Amino acid sequence: MIARIWRAAATQDKAATYQHHFAARVVPHLKAIDGFSGASLLRREAGNGVELVALTLWRSLGSIRAFTGPDPARAVVDPEAQAMLTAFDATAANYEVVVDIGMDD
Template sequence: MLKRIWRGWTRAADADAYEELLRSTIFPAIVDQAIEGFLGIELLRRPLEAEVEFVTIMTFVDQAAVVRFAGPARDTAVVPPAARKLLSRYDSHAAHYELKTTRHAQGQGSPTA
């Protein structure tokens, strides 16, 4: 299993609009593609002094699934034009990590949104 991690930043004034775009449009569009081997996407948000940082973590079963999502240049960031308008800057490449283990607190599962 692979985790695809990518970061982008907005001005504080654009942060809520960017999060709403992700939740209402971009994430559903990714899910609706029904990409074989895509398991899900998570969104993290953190306020900084002058910006707000966003991290997306996508989960795929293997490298082939990542290529089905991102194309042959699998490390290249996939940033739709509507998102680029709200981002002040973003990573041009995503990082991929192999998930080696997950451990939850006893009696706890994964949190849901």
């Protein structure tokens, strides 16, 4: 399994708008991709704004390429989302999950 991590920042007001966008638009799109295994959006107050971290889980780098195209490190940020964010990474980090302990373990 591969964990993909992408970071962004937003104002207080726009962070809530982005959270809705992530749940209503991004997640349904990801669910349609073979190999997608889950997503979380993390939020923390940071200075005068909000830091957002998207964590998505994938079966393989090949399944990530179905989302990103040939470069699995490329961030995919549509123009609507870009308008909600004050900053965002142009790349995402992909990590091999080597230990995974669920709440039931």
